[in-house]
Amino acid sequence: MNLPPDARLTLDTLGRRCPAPIIELARHIGDVEPGEVVAVLSDDAAAALDVPAWCELRGQQYLGAEQRPVGTAYFVRRVQGA
Amino acid sequence: MGSALDLGPNGPGEPVGTPGNGAYFDAASTEPLHPVARATLLAALDDGWADPARLYRDARRARMRLDAAREIVAEVLAVGPADVSFPASGTQALQLGIAGCLKGRARVGSHLVTSAVEHSAVLHAAAAHEAAGGSVDLVGVDRAGRVDSAAFAGALRPDTALACLQSANHEVGTLQPVDEVAAAATAAGVPLLVDAAQSLGRVPVPPGWSVLTASAHKWGGPPGVGVLAVRREARWRSPLPLGEREGGRAPGFENVPSIAAAAAALAAVTADAAAEAARLAALVERIRDVAATVPDVVVHGPSDPGQRLPHLVTFSCLYLDGESLVRELDRAGFAVNSGSSCTADTLRPSHVLEAMGVLSHGNVRVSLPRGTAQGAVERFLAVLPTVVADLRGAAGVAGL
Numbered sequence: 001m002n003l004p005p006d007a008r009l010t011l012d013t014l015g016r017r018c019p020a021p022i023i024e025l026a027r028h029i030g031d032v033e034p035g036e037v038v039a040v041l042s043d044d045a046a047a048a049l050d051v052p053a054w055c056e057l058r059g060q061q062y063l064g065a066e067q068r069p070v071g072t073a074y075f076v077r078r079v080q081g082a
Numbered sequence: 083m084g085s086a087l088d089l090g091p092n093g094p095g096e097p098v099g100t101p102g103n104g105a106y107f108d109a110a111s112t113e114p115l116h117p118v119a120r121a122t123l124l125a126a127l128d129d130g131w132a133d134p135a136r137l138y139r140d141a142r143r144a145r146m147r148l149d150a151a152r153e154i155v156a157e158v159l160a161v162g163p164a165d166v167s168f169p170a171s172g173t174q175a176l177q178l179g180i181a182g183c184l185k186g187r188a189r190v191g192s193h194l195v196t197s198a199v200e201h202s203a204v205l206h207a208a209a210a211h212e213a214a215g216g217s218v219d220l221v222g223v224d225r226a227g228r229v230d231s232a233a234f235a236g237a238l239r240p241d242t243a244l245a246c247l248q249s250a251n252h253e254v255g256t257l258q259p260v261d262e263v264a265a266a267a268t269a270a271g272v273p274l275l276v277d278a279a280q281s282l283g284r285v286p287v288p289p290g291w292s293v294l295t296a297s298a299h300k301w302g303g304p305p306g307v308g309v310l311a312v313r314r315e316a317r318w319r320s321p322l323p324l325g326e327r328e329g330g331r332a333p334g335f336e337n338v339p340s341i342a343a344a345a346a347a348l349a350a351v352t353a354d355a356a357a358e359a360a361r362l363a364a365l366v367e368r369i370r371d372v373a374a375t376v377p378d379v380v381v382h383g384p385s386d387p388g389q390r391l392p393h394l395v396t397f398s399c400l401y402l403d404g405e406s407l408v409r410e411l412d413r414a415g416f417a418v419n420s421g422s423s424c425t426a427d428t429l430r431p432s433h434v435l436e437a438m439g440v441l442s443h444g445n446v447r448v449s450l451p452r453g454t455a456q457g458a459v460e461r462f463l464a465v466l467p468t469v470v471a472d473l474r475g476a477a478g479v480a481g482l
């Protein structure tokens with residue numbers, strides 16, 4: 001997987017503690033079409049665990065993470081029917 | 083011993099811990115004082131107060147208390163009494179054990195191997211060793227929290243001074259492959275320190291260690307008593323200035339009454355350990371089964387009961403933070419702990435859950451003290467789904 005994927009939507013959760021980043025992700029994954037990518041921007045270390053764990057629970061596709069000047073971007077592809 | 087733990091801090095007949103229909107489920111933090119420990123402590127305060135190093139009658143009585151305690155602990159650990167000393171806590175036992183092994187083997191090298199899921203006292207000791215110029219390898223775990231014994235063996239080097247491994251994990255209850263790691267350490271000529279704080283008095287002590295540490299308040303003894311057992315082949319050398327007490331392995335005047343109480347409790351719980359472990363394991367299975375039926379709750383640790391402690395279970399509740407869960411369960415009367423740390427003061431997730439790579443927030447650790455009644459567990463399981471649903475409702479995350 002080449003990072004960063006072309007994210008249709010970026011959710012800025014900088015400064016917010018877990019589980020806020022994945023709550024935002026859950027609220028907004030439906031805002032993109034299946035096959036499109038949501039990026040969650042977070043500076044909470046727990047997001048590195050929670051975003052992949054959420055994807056597994058919800059059947060979404062976790063693509064990976066990339067360091068940003070502030071925080072880390074976590075990429076999730078919306079899966080059809082999930 | 084079912085009713086024994088009804089002898090709580092409030093006196094005979096009062097339930098331990100929380101009032102009403104609640105229960106204390108945080109034995110992994112500390113076990114309520116065992117009735118045998120309480121009785122022994124009171125007796126030893128009267129006849130074990132004198133300096134056990136002196137030669138008059140009161141001193142001899144204190145010495146007899148101390149010697150008897152040491153013999154009990156030594157017998158449980160299958161070592162000689164001279165190998166056992168009593169530092170002031172499990173943490174101090176770890177600090178002395180690790181630093182003393184590293185000092186004694188400094189000629190061999192300064193490499194330390196331990197796991198990524200040890201108690202913070204071990205990880206802090208490792209960090210201090212690294213800061214002082216030593217090298218450290220942290221071996222990872224699988225998603226169930228079990229240390230990779232092959233990777234651990236592979237990390238041992240000719241200049242490895244010490245290997246250090248917990249008998250069981252304090253946050254998720256996973257039993258570690260101590261026998262396999264001990265075999266590898268023996269083959270490599272490296273002493274193995276086993277942190278048995280969570281398992282001593284619960285499950286048999288794994289063989290093959292050179293140094294073993296434990297903490298009395300985890301098995302129903304009083305606070306203020308650690309165990310440091312050192313076999314000769316460890317080549318342990320005290321990291322402290324010369325001391326006359328405890329064979330020079332632990333500093334200061336011995337806390338004889340508490341040590342006597344701790345040993346008495348250890349004898350009592352060890353005698354009962356197998357039966358009580360089987361009984362609590364069934365309750366833990368019940369908690370695991372019910373927790374797994376709550377929507378979006380992930381139960382951690384190995385599914386095989388033979389691979390984990392009999393009394394401990396941890397699960398994570400999606401979208402919730404551990405602190406709210408602990409507070410809300412406390413309001414319902416249940417004392418549990420959370421390994422997650424979505425709080426302002428600690429911004430890292432639990433290092434154990436991080437190493438396992440599992441959902442880190444909304445974490446609840448239930449650890450059953452000896453004597454926990456099935457009814458208390460059933461009452462907890464009756465409120466758990468409601469607490470989770472109410473918290474999700476209040477947070478506006480229901481149905482997400």
